[in-house]
């Protein structure tokens with residue numbers, strides 16, 4: 001089913017025309033499709049059916065409470081990278097039992113918070129972090145469940161900013177150090193070793209790098225087995241890419257199927273940490289054309305969304321499809337679609353052929369992941385509203401920020 005489709009000359013999200021949402025909630029506005037999100041989760045659940053598993057949604061892709069709620073109802077767990085994200089899970093779901101805590105810089109306060117909340121495990125990224133978790137758990141008289149994120153040193157062939165599994169990246173325990181570190185943890189009275197895993201990058205469009213990482217990690221799993229360390233789970237991370245333009249990422253069933261084939265009969269629960277592949281194509285950024293600025297060299301369509309709303313084009317030179325919400329007859333012109341922010345890097349798309357008039361609505365497609373969650377208040381711009389469509393209903397799931405709130409915590413000199 002197409003969750004974003006043109007009907008009667010207008011782009012709809014499920015049964016709701018985007019023009020109606022702009023009238024009701026204003027622009028810029030993120031719009032998500034609950035059905036698209038559920039369908040994406042369903043693909044993972046189906047691919048893992050018959051196998052003990054937990055799909056831990058990576059909150060950093062989009063941490064709106066409604067997104068977490070929808071996924072929790074389907075049985076999802078969560079992959080977090082901060083105490084703030086843990087608080088979001090607890091607010092949306094009520095408990096933290098299905099939370100895995102990733103990230104290279106967990107503070108002592110975050111470790112305490114996570115232990116108190118009873119998370120499933122820490123994904124440990126260094127010897128120093130392991131020592132800190134151990135001492136805090138000892139002090140609290142508890143046993144901390146730890147899984148190890150191994151850096152398998154494989155090239156994910158994605159944008160360097162979102163590659164995380166190369167030796168030169170800051171992430172994970174070096175492959176050569178992992179066995180000794182896990183053994184040390186297994187001998188601790190304050191730690192309980194529950195798993196091992198990897199996460200090698202984001203927006204990967206081939207299965208091969210995942211397979212290469214898994215092959216290395218399985219060597220470790222087997223070596224640990226010979227050491228007498230039986231793991232509960234194997235965490236295959238996130239990183240599966242989506243189609244923004246013409247990418248051809250593997251289907252979830254093929255990607256998961258290939259990895260499960262490699263795991264074979266090993267009695268391990270399978271964890272996955274998808275973010276982008278669950279929410280990326282379940283959301284659009286709705287924006288309105290403020291001005292048209294035709295020029296000899298270039299023509300600009302200046303819209304009311306900007307790099308502070310959707311940073312990916314400015315940050316990664318990422319490409320998002322930009323489509324008019326309503327059909328407009330007439331010859332297209334080639335526009336750079338730009339925002340009001342005072343940076344030349346403030347563009348949402350370049351050289352797009354569009355027939356436009358002032359006041360028209362545009363949808364920036366595939367904006368569900370790393371859109372709102374990376375947004376900022378640069379230029380003292382209130383963050384956009386967020387709406388989730390569910391069939392014929394539309395729910396405001398985050399109100400548009402108000403300007404006064406943006407400097408409410410600031411103080412002039414006394």
Ligand SMILES: *Cc1c(COP(=O)(O)O)cnc(C)c1O
Nearest residue numbers: 058102202238239273274275276
């Ligand atoms: C970002 C991240 C993910 C999710 O990555 P996607 O590319 O959005 O699937 C999963 N695990 C960890 C540890 C991450 O940092």
